[in-house]
Amino acid sequence: MTRRAFIKLASTAAWAFTPSALTPNMTFYPMKDQTDFDVIIIGGSYAGLSAAMTLGRSLRSVMIIDSGNPCNKQTPHSHNFITQDGEKPHVIAERARTQVLKYQTVVYLKGLVVHAAKEGNGFRIVTQKGETFESKKLLFATGIKDQMPDIDGFADCWGISVVHCPYCHGYEIRNQKTGIMANGQRAFHLASLVRNLTPDLTILTSGKADFTEEQLLKLDKNGVTIIENPISGIDHQNGYIRQVVFDNGSKENFTAAYAAVPFVQHSDLPASLGCELTEQGLLQVDMFQKTTVSGVFACGDNANPMRSVAFAVSSGTMAGAKINMELTEEIF
Incomplete structure (x- = not known):
């Protein structure tokens, strides 16, 4: 299907939804059998959603796949993020997801990606349920996992x-x-x-x-x-x-x-693709959130030592803009 046909279907299809009907467990597809996207974003918290909004507003076909296990799930309130100071982290994420999914070229899947591979000029990913999707670019917004010390409580x-x-x-x-x-x-x-x-x-x-x-x-x-x-x-x-x-x-x-607790990458998929890590254990990226593997980007806590919602959003916006620029240069 051509890009123009995809956009036309997205704007007229009967599955169109209202933001008030969204819940975190719902799954959306722009058309029943679509498996090929411009960008697949693995991780749907602040960084991934920010990147998705930037790409969606540029009419890129985007799939967000999120397992629903953010690092800050236990934190009662988020601070130092202007306009959202003091808000509950999950409320910020849910509000962001609602706003992002207004863009009909962006879809969301609750799931866990267990395999990612380079194929031709793009990538193929497989979920835990065996679903397979392909994309031209891959963005990891998978975060990190803190390692709790052996201290009771x-x-x-x-x-x-x-x-x-x-x-x-x-x-x-x-x-x-x-x-x-x-x-x-x-x-x-x-x-x-x-x-x-x-x-x-x-x-x-x-x-x-x-x-x-x-x-x-x-x-x-x-x-x-x-x-x-x-x-x-x-x-x-x-x-x-x-x-x-x-x-x-x-x-x-x-x-x-x-x-100060140690951490590990929440996902080992970037490493399996050959993405290099820094001495701190973060994904190595340049100022545009590009990893050391062509076509693979990373944003949020998995690539930035400044762990905050504000930094995650900023890095996601940068990643989305750079991915869109690369897609543009490849066809213009």
């Missing part, structure tokens, strides 16, 4: 009162007794930022502190204390910290804590 508090970013959460826990669960340079860096938000700050190194003499002097000067006892658990109520429990049986009251 930590995972229950993650994103609620144990947080990763002072820009996303710091204002809400300002002037509270706050811990930093990290060591070395990472802990020092966090302490320098968080000290501006609270005078009551303690670094919890869970082992021998690893700071230079200069760093120790600065920490002492700013009233930052250090506890080296290993952490065994977090006493909390519905994800809100009450006490940090140490291996030696001692306890310390805290209201909130920052933590």
